[in-house]
Amino acid sequence: MFYIGCHLSSSGGYAAMGEEALRIGANTFQFFTRNPRGGSAKKFDPDDAAKLISIMKENSFGPIVAHAPYTLNPASAEAKTREFADMVFKDDIETLEHIPGTVYNFHPGSHVGQGVGTGVGHILNMLNRHMFHGMKTKVTLETMAGKGSEIGSTFEELKTIIDGCDFAKHLYVCLDTCHVSDAGYDVCEGLYGTLEEFDKIIGTKKLAAVHLNDSKNPRGSHKDRHEKIGQGFLGIENVERIINCPVFDGLPIVLETPNDIDGYEAEIKLLRGMRK
Ligand code: FE
Ligand code: FE
Ligand code: ZN
Numbered sequence: 001m002f003y004i005g006c007h008l009s010s011s012g013g014y015a016a017m018g019e020e021a022l023r024i025g026a027n028t029f030q031f032f033t034r035n036p037r038g039g040s041a042k043k044f045d046p047d048d049a050a051k052l053i054s055i056m057k058e059n060s061f062g063p064i065v066a067h068a069p070y071t072l073n074p075a076s077a078e079a080k081t082r083e084f085a086d087m088v089f090k091d092d093i094e095t096l097e098h099i100p101g102t103v104y105n106f107h108p109g110s111h112v113g114q115g116v117g118t119g120v121g122h123i124l125n126m127l128n129r130h131m132f133h134g135m136k137t138k139v140t141l142e143t144m145a146g147k148g149s150e151i152g153s154t155f156e157e158l159k160t161i162i163d164g165c166d167f168a169k170h171l172y173v174c175l176d177t178c179h180v181s182d183a184g185y186d187v188c189e190g191l192y193g194t195l196e197e198f199d200k201i202i203g204t205k206k207l208a209a210v211h212l213n214d215s216k217n218p219r220g221s222h223k224d225r226h227e228k229i230g231q232g233f234l235g236i237e238n239v240e241r242i243i244n245c246p247v248f249d250g251l252p253i254v255l256e257t258p259n260d261i262d263g264y265e266a267e268i269k270l271l272r273g274m275r276k
Helices: 014-023 046-058 079-096 116-130 155-164 177-182 191-201 236-243 261-274
Strands: 003-007 028-032 065-067 103-106 138-142 171-176 207-212 252-255
Touching: 003 261, 014 028, 014 046, 028 252, 079 103, 079 116, 103 171, 103 207, 116 155, 138 155, 138 207, 155 171, 155 191, 171 177, 177 207, 191 236, 207 236, 236 261, 252 261
Parallel strands: 003 028, 003 252, 028 065, 065 103, 103 138, 138 171, 171 207, 207 252
Antiparallel strands: none
């Protein structure tokens, strides 16, 4: 299955996102669980969620992706920042359990000088407190570009987090093509080699979502600046290889490229045309 979509604004609610996805030819989408730079979430509306679930069923959508706010940093050295992360993570999971099978993606966080080991310890505290057996949400660690003290720019770091999680069965990875390239991995000619490495260290069965972005910067730049499809250092041929790679088959593939809604619609059309 080819599930392709983009990041959408959640300001109109769940059903509105489902309808917008349909309108632009998407069969998945991503949204922020709350203001990306702040913390407040709208009150959960069960009728609105039920409407979205029926839109998804009727139109054979793949799983959708809920993205935690950027301000979530469970690895922080500041107790207050960690408490905020804790509150958001717990609350978001409670909400997302109403839309079974949803991917809940978060950036593992920045250790800000404490070292990876201490940072990972903080992340695990949050996960082990609020994940639970039998949960229906798939939590994903996003692969990071390695900007500053970001944790999760190597497959080994992600594996360490998964191994330390008491609910590892429900913990997966969201692979961001811009981030992975910026982190130094080859997602161009060497895509299959990179996925082999991923498989050896983490296991490709642990992939639950893909962020499909081109990059404004060359491999290994650690910059994290997304570019439109085909207009960056990945280029269109390599994007074509990615979307036709059987490893990603059946996963929600979400665009986070610098586009307005018309730009997203055009990219989805382009990608559908390249799909073999
Ligand atoms: Fe992200
Ligand atoms: Fe991303
Ligand atoms: Zn990014």
